[in-house]
Amino acid sequence: MKKNKTLVINSARCKACGLCIHFCPKKALSLCGEFNDMGYNFVQSDQELCVKCNTCGTICPDVVLKVVED
Amino acid sequence: MKKNKTLVINSARCKACGLCIHFCPKKALSLCGEFNDMGYNFVQSDQELCVKCNTCGTICPDVVLKVVED
Amino acid sequence: MKTFREEKNFSWCPGCGHGIVARLCAELIEENNLRDRTCCVVGIGCGGFHHHYMEIDALEAAHGRSIPVATGYKLGLPDNFVYTLQGDGDCASIGLAELMHAANRGTPITVIMVNNGVFGMTGGQMSPETLISQKTPTCPFGRDAKLHGNPLKVSEMMQEMDGVAYLARLSVATPTLVRKAKKGLAQAFKAQEEKLGFSFVEILSPCPTGWNMKVVDSYQRLAKEVAEILPVKEFINKVGGES
Amino acid sequence: MKTFREEKNFSWCPGCGHGIVARLCAELIEENNLRDRTCCVVGIGCGGFHHHYMEIDALEAAHGRSIPVATGYKLGLPDNFVYTLQGDGDCASIGLAELMHAANRGTPITVIMVNNGVFGMTGGQMSPETLISQKTPTCPFGRDAKLHGNPLKVSEMMQEMDGVAYLARLSVATPTLVRKAKKGLAQAFKAQEEKLGFSFVEILSPCPTGWNMKVVDSYQRLAKEVAEILPVKEFINKVGGES
Amino acid sequence: MESNTLFMKNSEIFAEAMIRCGIRYHFAYPITPATDVMKYTAAHFHKVGGRMFQAESELAVINCLTGLAATGQLGCASTSGPGFDLMQEGIGFMTAAELPCILLDNMRVGPGDGDIIGSQQDYFMATRGGSHGDYYIPVYAPASGQEIVDLMPVAIDRAFTYRTPVLFVMDGVMAQMIETVDFTPAKETVSSYDTGEWSYTGAKDRGKRALITGSYAHSDGEQMVKKLMAKAEAMTAKEQLWEEYELEDAEVVVCAFGLPGRVCREIVQERRKQGEKIGFIRPITLFPFPEKVFAGLPGSVREILVVEMNYGQMVQDVRLAVNGRCNVSHYGHVGGDQPMIKAREVRNRLAALVPA
Amino acid sequence: MESNTLFMKNSEIFAEAMIRCGIRYHFAYPITPATDVMKYTAAHFHKVGGRMFQAESELAVINCLTGLAATGQLGCASTSGPGFDLMQEGIGFMTAAELPCILLDNMRVGPGDGDIIGSQQDYFMATRGGSHGDYYIPVYAPASGQEIVDLMPVAIDRAFTYRTPVLFVMDGVMAQMIETVDFTPAKETVSSYDTGEWSYTGAKDRGKRALITGSYAHSDGEQMVKKLMAKAEAMTAKEQLWEEYELEDAEVVVCAFGLPGRVCREIVQERRKQGEKIGFIRPITLFPFPEKVFAGLPGSVREILVVEMNYGQMVQDVRLAVNGRCNVSHYGHVGGDQPMIKAREVRNRLAALVPA
Amino acid sequence: MKKKLVFAGSGGQGVISMATLTCLAAIECKWNAVMSQTYGIEQRGGTAVGFVVISDEEIGSPMIEEDADICCLMHPMIVDAHIKDAASGGIVLYNSSLVKSEPVRESVEFLSVPATDAAQELGERRAANMFALGRLSAETGFVPIEALCSALEKMLGEKKKHLVEINQKALRAGYAGGCNEEK
Amino acid sequence: MKKKLVFAGSGGQGVISMATLTCLAAIECKWNAVMSQTYGIEQRGGTAVGFVVISDEEIGSPMIEEDADICCLMHPMIVDAHIKDAASGGIVLYNSSLVKSEPVRESVEFLSVPATDAAQELGERRAANMFALGRLSAETGFVPIEALCSALEKMLGEKKKHLVEINQKALRAGYAGGCNEEK
Numbered sequence A, B: 001m002k003k004n005k006t007l008v009i010n011s012a013r014c015k016a017c018g019l020c021i022h023f024c025p026k027k028a029l030s031l032c033g034e035f036n037d038m039g040y041n042f043v044q045s046d047q048e049l050c051v052k053c054n055t056c057g058t059i060c061p062d063v064v065l066k067v068v069e070d
Numbered sequence C, D: 001m002k003t004f005r006e007e008k009n010f011s012w013c014p015g016c017g018h019g020i021v022a023r024l025c026a027e028l029i030e031e032n033n034l035r036d037r038t039c040c041v042v043g044i045g046c047g048g049f050h051h052h053y054m055e056i057d058a059l060e061a062a063h064g065r066s067i068p069v070a071t072g073y074k075l076g077l078p079d080n081f082v083y084t085l086q087g088d089g090d091c092a093s094i095g096l097a098e099l100m101h102a103a104n105r106g107t108p109i110t111v112i113m114v115n116n117g118v119f120g121m122t123g124g125q126m127s128p129e130t131l132i133s134q135k136t137p138t139c140p141f142g143r144d145a146k147l148h149g150n151p152l153k154v155s156e157m158m159q160e161m162d163g164v165a166y167l168a169r170l171s172v173a174t175p176t177l178v179r180k181a182k183k184g185l186a187q188a189f190k191a192q193e194e195k196l197g198f199s200f201v202e203i204l205s206p207c208p209t210g211w212n213m214k215v216v217d218s219y220q221r222l223a224k225e226v227a228e229i230l231p232v233k234e235f236i237n238k239v240g241g242e243s
Numbered sequence E, F: 001m002e003s004n005t006l007f008m009k010n011s012e013i014f015a016e017a018m019i020r021c022g023i024r025y026h027f028a029y030p031i032t033p034a035t036d037v038m039k040y041t042a043a044h045f046h047k048v049g050g051r052m053f054q055a056e057s058e059l060a061v062i063n064c065l066t067g068l069a070a071t072g073q074l075g076c077a078s079t080s081g082p083g084f085d086l087m088q089e090g091i092g093f094m095t096a097a098e099l100p101c102i103l104l105d106n107m108r109v110g111p112g113d114g115d116i117i118g119s120q121q122d123y124f125m126a127t128r129g130g131s132h133g134d135y136y137i138p139v140y141a142p143a144s145g146q147e148i149v150d151l152m153p154v155a156i157d158r159a160f161t162y163r164t165p166v167l168f169v170m171d172g173v174m175a176q177m178i179e180t181v182d183f184t185p186a187k188e189t190v191s192s193y194d195t196g197e198w199s200y201t202g203a204k205d206r207g208k209r210a211l212i213t214g215s216y217a218h219s220d221g222e223q224m225v226k227k228l229m230a231k232a233e234a235m236t237a238k239e240q241l242w243e244e245y246e247l248e249d250a251e252v253v254v255c256a257f258g259l260p261g262r263v264c265r266e267i268v269q270e271r272r273k274q275g276e277k278i279g280f281i282r283p284i285t286l287f288p289f290p291e292k293v294f295a296g297l298p299g300s301v302r303e304i305l306v307v308e309m310n311y312g313q314m315v316q317d318v319r320l321a322v323n324g325r326c327n328v329s330h331y332g333h334v335g336g337d338q339p340m341i342k343a344r345e346v347r348n349r350l351a352a353l354v355p356a
Numbered sequence G, H: 001m002k003k004k005l006v007f008a009g010s011g012g013q014g015v016i017s018m019a020t021l022t023c024l025a026a027i028e029c030k031w032n033a034v035m036s037q038t039y040g041i042e043q044r045g046g047t048a049v050g051f052v053v054i055s056d057e058e059i060g061s062p063m064i065e066e067d068a069d070i071c072c073l074m075h076p077m078i079v080d081a082h083i084k085d086a087a088s089g090g091i092v093l094y095n096s097s098l099v100k101s102e103p104v105r106e107s108v109e110f111l112s113v114p115a116t117d118a119a120q121e122l123g124e125r126r127a128a129n130m131f132a133l134g135r136l137s138a139e140t141g142f143v144p145i146e147a148l149c150s151a152l153e154k155m156l157g158e159k160k161k162h163l164v165e166i167n168q169k170a171l172r173a174g175y176a177g178g179c180n181e182e183k
């Protein structure tokens, strides 16, 4: 039974540091045009490209990204 | 020209610790019966036995003994 | 996760490595079921925010004195799990004597030194770990080995101490290294839990603000330039587990 | 000898190794013609009497702080010859951070640590150098590795520091070792004079009073039991001379 | 020790009183004239499951004590002048963090390494928060071994009640004095205080606690200092202790604390026998300073002679307490072969003040 | 820097004034709000052959300064509260050893790590010998960048004249303030003092010298303290500095030091314009405290309102100085988002004291 | 003539630069200036506030206590603490890009400036502070825009010369009321 | 009845033991006792002084100030400093083995005791202190010799039990006025 994985983004925590974008092997991440409450143009993902490897979640210094299984 | 060596003892400084006696290879040293000003029965040498090796002067913690050449 | 307070945003700068370390600690506390009896002693420095984001008891020590505080705490509650979270300024500059004595004593606590090579909180001044030529506000012409000495190899100084049960230099420079850091940290925690002695991990971390660098560049510098001088390495592992 | 004040009796206890160290220092200062520009910084401890017996300028530092005092002095008068004379309590307990930082910086001073394994002046309490099982007033049941750690290997901690130009553990346990100690000390002085960096000598020395032993027995203990744990050894010698 | 009446050094009496009252942790670093305390605890604490921990420095001492106190247990640190300096930052931290502990400063001559013989020169440091910031901690100045024993349970109570470090000061002469003491008053009391309300023993289900010593919002700093000031006020209202003697009709009052207090009291008794109207005050708490006894002095008092083993420290508190209502003079003595204040000098001063 | 009039942070003004007066060594360890001083000296000292030495801790800082001072050269150390605590033992040693130096404490909120914003809570430590033992050192409390510059040569002179550490204190708000300053008064003066008489530069033919910080005979301790007390007396007689304003007919006097002094002076000026008989005193030296101006106050003075960024420290010196001759009240404020004392509160207090 | 100004924001937003530049610009105009500041312990993300007094006379007290003529609020986190700094009748500028709804307070005049958005459009989000300052100059004339522009060069000095252009651009764009004309 | 005694010597001579033993002996006799002390910083060779007050009433001030009934001077280095401790009319014992010429002072009674020599003869130089104390008991009766002997056992305790014999021997030899009878 293949598990269903999702990349969850808690964009309120994102500081737009760009690390996840840099390390994502699939180039699935980018900064969006909107600001969160802290004033940062937070990260968004392209679910098509994302392979749920959690590389981004491993490096993100602000615990924004997480791949969860259901 | 053979130099003349003497073992000089500054007995006022001696604290009768016994180290020189212990290390003297010739057993040329001993504590005497008199006290110096500090109240110690200071070291005396037997010039007959002494070979002026300065072992005693090397170990004496109170700079009492010294082999001098003239 | 009960340990981690997701609702509280980190107040660290964008890209700061302290966030990664905090996450790893929270995960390990959770995974090892330590939360109930954990006490974290934080140093004065940016790491001093560490405990703001976790549901654990915490003590804020005077600058440089986390280790004696942890020692006193452990004496009073020997079954609790005690770790310090200190910066390199806190731990290796003003607090060096306390570190070395606790290590030598084999005090059963875990010390985490987040080594970002500067005094982050006070504005990026030179620390004992600043690299040669690196410019900071207090060595504006670059650290000079003749004037300031070379980066202090803190981990190496403890190599010959019998009291040390786990000793490693780790890094958060890349996702791979972060995973490795978690394993090292897990061993350090275990060393304490198994009462094997003192455990120390030095975690190389970036301070993009203090280094005055873009975040991604700071991680690259950490992976290369910093690691060349301060190699990632496990020095002592008496736990024996995988790491 | 102009340096040595023969008219002043030492106030050390009978058999105290501090006397031998003082004589060696006086001889070397004299032989190397250093007297005019020597400054000795003494720590608080029995070694604090050291300068009473010499015709040299001297500073009495706060307990444990001789090294920063020497550092400041050397900054102000870089051409003067500066050495510290400290006990193991002063240098390795309260003053450990200052020692390690000066060594790492390569500060061009000479540090002499007279290691007698106890706090002599205050009555023979445990120092970081007390041997396992040795009884002192503050470890009346003997030093216990589990409670107090093993004797701290101070010299070994500096082995990997580039700033250190001379590093050795010496001893005054026998006449032969005293002669060897003089040679080591001479190299340490030279390291400073040749501006090669920091120089450190640890001199194993007896404290018959603190050890509560007869003088001769204390020298025998020094030669055997102490040297087994803290071996006499030259770790670093960048001077290159004979020693 | 089984018997209750023993002949011991006051430093040892202090240690034994701690044991009997239930203190089980002592942190220290050797320094004359305070080392006797740690020698005693090293030899005796283990018998009751306690521990004397010799740290690498006084900085480590006070910070170990901080960690121990955070667990809710009562510990002690003892030292003298130079070591007391090094502990100040930590004492300030403990006060800010509201952690109870017992501290002992056996005062010696200063500044600098000074001299190992006794003095009373740490009065300012002791009473005016020797660390930076606004804060005060209770300070007890016993004058005899018996008073050490009597005060120990009081000090422990105040440490827990106010959640604060509590300081004992003795001059080094008194610390090294040997006298007979009855330990009956030193009952186990530590265990009767519940510290569960505030101690840091692991979050469990009660939610986290964090010991804060700094402020992350500026308003925290203001709140912290206000809280400390409120405590100081409460202590000032409730905790003043002193010994007084024949004040009712006194024209001249001699005021001294600690051992000099004992010397002066004997002189005052002797003068009273001569019919001279001399009274005596010995502050037992230095903070809070016993202002009340000064406020209550009769109008007959013309002059207060303050006698200290320093060059004028407590005299400031006496002046502040009487606020100009009578003359305040000072006789101080420090160091020398016999560091204690000179009875002859006190008698001379009194003779000048109360002509026969 | 070539121009004499510059717009700079007060911490930088302090550093630049040191350079211009000839100080060439600065020892420090980073701490807010004092780090700006070392940042400035790090960037500028080398141009004049000087050196900023960042030590591993404040303990190392003060002891490095001790060694440097022993060579006869004038150095400086700067810090804030927690670091100032750690320097106390060393400051006591320097005073005992009669070594001149310049110290700066940029005060922040305490105790504990407290808060990095400004306060005036280190008054007690600064004025009552924060280390153990009896001693006093001169303490200058400038109220503006210009006054820092004006006082620097004075402080240097006193350091050499009395052979003593000299301390500057500023609250952290003032330390971080940026204002315009004229550097003309900051003339090179350090080099004009001959230290050959006492400095430790190698025995050569003059015979050895030993800097003593402890006593090997008990009488030494007594002598040392007496010497320090004699210096303190001389300073008390000669070195009091203060600013006064409209005291002649004053009924109420406001007294504040440092930056709050500037705030209060403006309020007093404003009230005077309303015809209220209010005067103003700003102590510039905290030790010696300017008792003289208080001794000279006219009989018209009913009340002195002391305003401080603490909960009552200098007010003790005011009380001691007036010794009950008039009422002394206190308004203190510490911390909060705007740590400075509140002008509104001062106005309210004055309104209550001088009903319109 | 004396003016009191408060610049408040989050650490890293450059409010201290706004305050400093105001002082330098005032000095260009031969006025006196004093700036004081408070800040959080964080290097970024904490609060930062610059208090400025400029005057053509000598400045005694440098303090501002609910009597600021102008109050600039650049970030939502400081609005509550610092809106009270404005004198009644004062002007309150707020960065409407981040402060999403107009702050509540009586008897002040509000100036809503989308500074972060505008700066983003100019290509440098961090120039939001200069945009706001330019706008303030246009709206209140507290210092002339030219004084700000030339003071900026002095403030940035040789080392940060490369930043002059973008910041001047933001100042002028703010002064012009937006950045559209620069497109 | 109250007696004040001073025991002064060089560190390591055991003068503090003399003082302590005096107190313990007094306590054996159901008196009160207080002892205070000063000492040099050296472990050996510095000065050491023990001040003792014994009384059958409560002891207030424990201080001795030129009013000692008995003053024991065991070493030449402390003679000048402590001969003045004796009250006029007091007794001054000095260790004539080391203090070679009689100290100079008016209105005191001198007791010359060659304590170090005597102890040396007994085979333990370090028992000079006990010899002097024994002699003092014989000459002044300040405490009975039996009280000293039994207090000695308590002072030395289990750990130093092996030292009781030689020290008691010295006490008794001193009491007997020499060591000849023990030969």
Ligand SMILES: Cc1ncc(C[n+]2csc(CCOP(=O)(O)OP(=O)(O)O)c2C)c(N)n1
Binding pocket: C043, C044, C045, C046, C047, C063, C086, C087, C088, C089, C090, C091, C114, C116, C118, C119, C120, C121, C122, C127, C207, F029, F030, F031, F032, F058, F082, F083, F086, F113
């Ligand atoms: C006794 C004392 N000295 C100095 C400081 C100021 N201070 C606060 S944080 C800090 C340095 C922090 O650097 P580090 O430990 O490396 O932590 P980072 O912020 O880099 O993570 C300093 C020096 C202080 N609070 N207390």
Ligand SMILES: Cc1ncc(C[n+]2csc(CCOP(=O)(O)OP(=O)(O)O)c2C)c(N)n1
Binding pocket: D043, D044, D045, D046, D047, D063, D086, D087, D088, D089, D090, D091, D114, D116, D118, D119, D120, D121, D122, D127, D207, E029, E030, E031, E032, E058, E082, E083, E086, E113
């Ligand atoms: C700050 C401080 N703490 C403690 C002391 C007390 N003290 C004086 S000497 C000494 C220890 C000396 O031991 P060590 O350095 O080994 O020298 P030794 O006497 O054995 O040669 C101590 C702890 C002091 N003077 N200052």
Ligand code: SF4
Binding pocket: A013, A014, A015, A016, A017, A018, A019, A020, A021, A042, A043, A059, A060, A061, A062, A063, A064, A065, C015
């Ligand atoms: S790493 Fe985290 S904080 Fe950084 S941009 Fe990605 S999601 Fe945002």
Ligand code: SF4
Binding pocket: A007, A023, A024, A025, A026, A027, A028, A029, A045, A049, A050, A051, A052, A053, A054, A055, A056, A057, A067
């Ligand atoms: S989970 Fe992997 S692929 Fe998906 S966004 Fe993160 S790093 Fe990229």
Ligand code: SF4
Binding pocket: B013, B014, B015, B016, B017, B018, B019, B020, B021, B042, B043, B059, B060, B061, B062, B063, B064, B065, D015
């Ligand atoms: S070694 Fe020196 S002090 Fe010891 S007995 Fe021999 S001469 Fe005397």
Ligand code: SF4
Binding pocket: B007, B023, B024, B025, B026, B027, B028, B029, B045, B049, B050, B051, B052, B053, B054, B055, B056, B057, B067
């Ligand atoms: S010189 Fe040699 S032989 Fe002569 S006494 Fe000394 S050790 Fe003995």
Ligand code: SF4
Binding pocket: C011, C012, C013, C015, C016, C017, C018, C046, C116, C120, C121, C206, C207, C208, C209, C210, G043, G044
């Ligand atoms: S200053 Fe450096 S260490 Fe501190 S939060 Fe910012 S990036 Fe992290």
Ligand code: SF4
Binding pocket: D011, D012, D013, D015, D016, D017, D018, D046, D116, D120, D121, D206, D207, D208, D209, D210, H043, H044
């Ligand atoms: S106590 Fe020890 S170190 Fe000190 S003088 Fe005596 S023997 Fe030497």
Ligand SMILES: [Mg+2]
Binding pocket: C045, C087, C088, C089, C114, C115, C116, C117, C118, C119, C120, C127
């Ligand atoms: Mg760091």
Ligand SMILES: [Mg+2]
Binding pocket: D045, D087, D088, D089, D114, D115, D116, D117, D118, D119, D120, D127
């Ligand atoms: Mg030692």
